[in-house]
Amino acid sequence: MADRFHTTSAKFQNRWGTGLSALGSEEDVAETLDDIVKRYGFRGYLLINVPSETSTDFSSNVLLTSWPGEMLETYDHAGLIFGSPVVEHLRQSTTPFAYDADRTNRRRADGKAAIAASLFERHGLSRGAYFPAHNSAGLRGALAFGGMREALNPREMAELNAMANLIFTEVVDMRAGRRQNVSLSRREIECLSWASAGKTSVEMSEILGLSEYTVNHYLNRATRKLDAVNRVQAVAKAIRAGLLN
Structure with a gap:
C-alpha cells in the first residue's frame, strides 16, 4: 500500500503541484482520476458540486465522472436525488464518509431503496466513499470513488481525502476561466x-x-x-x- 500511494502521490504532485498552468486540460484531470481508480481498486469516480436544496436532477451538478451515462439518466429519471441519504449528508457535513448502496439506501423514506441499490449494483458501484471539498469562494463539492472492493481503511481514506480539495478547486477554476469563451x-x-x-x-x-x-x-x-x-x-x-x- 505504501509504495502504491507514494507512486500515485508523486504522479499527482508532478501534475498538480505547480497549479493551473501544469494541468493543461480536464482530460489530464480525468486521466489522473482514472489512475487513482485503478490503483485503489475502484471502478469509477465522480466529481460534483453539492446539489442545492432546489436541485431537481443530479446530472447538472456533475463536473467529471466515469459513471456510465445510462446510469446518470436512470438515476434522474427515477428522481433518486430526492431523499438521497448521500446528497443529504453532503449538504450537512464536510466529513469524508463511506457508503454501501444497500445499507445506505435503507435510510430512504421514499420507498425507492431497492431501485437505488439495484442501480448501483448493476453498474458495479455498490461500495465506495465520498470526500467533501470546497474552494476559496465557498463553493462546495465532493469527490467520490466507487466499486465493489472492501471498505477503505483509515489510511486510504486520508490519502484520498488529501486529493479532493485540490482536484475540485482546479476543475472549478478551469471552468470559470473558460466560461466566457x-x-x-x-x-x-x-x-x-x-x-x-x-x-x-x-x-x-x-x-x-x-x-x-x-x-x-x-x-x-x-x-x-x-x-x-x-x-x-x-x-x-x-x-x-x-x-x-
Whole structure:
C-alpha cells in the first residue's frame, strides 16, 4: 500500500503541484482520476458540486465522472436525488464518509431503496466513499470513488481525502476561466432550447426540419462545448451561462 500511494502521490504532485498552468486540460484531470481508480481498486469516480436544496436532477451538478451515462439518466429519471441519504449528508457535513448502496439506501423514506441499490449494483458501484471539498469562494463539492472492493481503511481514506480539495478547486477554476469563451451556434441553441422543453430528438427533427442524426450532432457538439456529461446537464449549464432563456 505504501509504495502504491507514494507512486500515485508523486504522479499527482508532478501534475498538480505547480497549479493551473501544469494541468493543461480536464482530460489530464480525468486521466489522473482514472489512475487513482485503478490503483485503489475502484471502478469509477465522480466529481460534483453539492446539489442545492432546489436541485431537481443530479446530472447538472456533475463536473467529471466515469459513471456510465445510462446510469446518470436512470438515476434522474427515477428522481433518486430526492431523499438521497448521500446528497443529504453532503449538504450537512464536510466529513469524508463511506457508503454501501444497500445499507445506505435503507435510510430512504421514499420507498425507492431497492431501485437505488439495484442501480448501483448493476453498474458495479455498490461500495465506495465520498470526500467533501470546497474552494476559496465557498463553493462546495465532493469527490467520490466507487466499486465493489472492501471498505477503505483509515489510511486510504486520508490519502484520498488529501486529493479532493485540490482536484475540485482546479476543475472549478478551469471552468470559470473558460466560461466566457463558450459560444454556441444558432442551431445548437435551438436544439438545446427544444431539449429544455422536453422534446425528443425525433420531435426536434420534425420541428426544425432536420434529420434526427443532424439534431443529435448539434446536441452532442453543444454538450462537448459546455463540458457537460449529457444533454440534461448541457441545458442546465446553458441556462446558467445565459445562453438560453
